Amino acid sequence: MTTSDVLIVGSGAAGLTAALNLADRFRVTVLAKGALNEGSTAWAQGGIAAVLEPGDTFENHVEDTMVAGAGLNDRAIVEFVVEGAPAAIARLQALGVPFAEEAGALHLTREGGHSHRRIVHVADATGWAVQEALQRAAEAHPNITLLPDRVAVDLATSRHEERYSGAGHVWGVYAIDRATGQVELHTARATVLATGGAGRTYLFSTAPRGATGDGIAMAWRAGCRVSNMEMMQFHPTCLYNLDVKNFLITEAVRGEGGRLVNPATGRRFMPDYDAERLELAPRDVVARAIDAEIKRYGLDYVHLDISHQPADFVRAHFPNIHDKLLGLGIDMTRDPIPVVPAQHYTCGGIVVDRDGRTDLPGLYAAGECTESGLHGANRLASNSLLECFVFGEAAARHIAASWDGLPPVPSIRAWDESRVTDADEEVVIKQSWTEIRRFMWNYVGIVRTTKRLERAKHRIDLLTSEVEDYYGHFRVTPDLVELRNLLQTADLIVRSALHRHESRGLHFTLDHPSTLADAVDTVLVP
């Protein structure tokens, strides 16, 4: 059990940014469900979007974000984030992130949907450098306690008070300590969810194994609205390899000239789908184009080819990808890279306001687990890390400003440990996990139909009753927590998709192929 001023669940870009902005004044505890660097942040490749190029403007970045977001973005939030970008980059530099430079200035690369060179990066491993710098600073701060290997199970709310106050407040979380298997209580006056996305709801995803939508599911169960969960982003270019299933080939490869080619015809095909923006069209457009080529020609993959660029240039810009591919027998300076689209980013999530506040008093959220209004129906490349920095800081600022009004933590009940474990059932968890991910991939992917969504919903309902029964009778384990959350998130995705009777951004359905005049968020209320 821990008691702190502020509890942060998640040690990626959003969680550690919030922690560092609070720690000079408050005692902060940060939980992570595995190692501290096992979230998506450390895996980010391309970089962070910021207006820094002479001739570029905030208006351009806002406009590009809104175009990608297909009308669902909240303009005021987009402006807030875009205008916060240069300062966020400066703070990361101050923490020691070694961004690439050229001729004494930051080197800016290009990605899809951006009208200018705008992406600040550390070669092709930006996230790793960012995670290291944030973690180093957090580890050095005397007011921050970092607790890896703690799997949050559920929020502790007013329902868990010894004397029920009815205030609907969030007082922290119950979390499994992996070392002991026990569920412990971690309380605080303010709690920040920074738990990342839900990519592992899908069979093929670029996201790390822990991206099971835990924060979204916990917030939903506690009474928070979630929004736009049907807007699941598929990255166009994940490596196609039967052994390595989730290695991203950064969009910056297309930004630096990479072309998409149909291996059956040898033709560059993006001119047929978006003659103007070609390979640098927004992700939904490029992913659907690849999907269409694969289906039309019965392919397993398409080719991404940057071999026309000088070999030194390719090696200098993409050293990690180059080395990884070489280990798999592909020399990207000479060979085309086989790629397929894969789930990449969760645009929807817990509804938050500009201060990172959720619907529940005492509960904040930041980063990929949220729907802040920034991304709309499709996230613009490299706007995600940026959102983590801006909203991690905004939540911290609001907690500090409203601290005196936050009530002290009352007495909260300990977790009921009277349930038993049945080891035989572990196999059920593994099977259900695979089943969910497979039907989500097949029925709730890049191109949807109402019938396929209904099929997915039917299976989710069956599995939910099984898992809830299991959850009610057996001791909770990390695997069971993730399975329950995965199922909850899959349900939210499918219900949101069934709710939207149009195609917009990342949600494309053959039954409603046109886009309605009014852009409306899908908001689910518990």
Ligand code: FAD
């Ligand atoms: P994460 O970094 O995912 O961290 C989540 C944290 O929550 C982890 O510490 C995890 O342990 C913890 N957690 C989760 N559940 C629990 C639980 N139940 N109990 C306790 N702790 C929990 N975006 C960009 O802007 N630019 C890029 O170049 C870029 N490249 C990407 C490349 C890849 C391969 C991927 C997968 C994503 C990329 N993204 C990129 C997206 C971006 O990396 C993520 O959206 C962002 O890092 C999310 O940060 P976060 O802090 O919200 O969550």
Ligand code: SIN
């Ligand atoms: C990439 O490098 O292609 C990923 C960038 C992003 O997800 O924003």
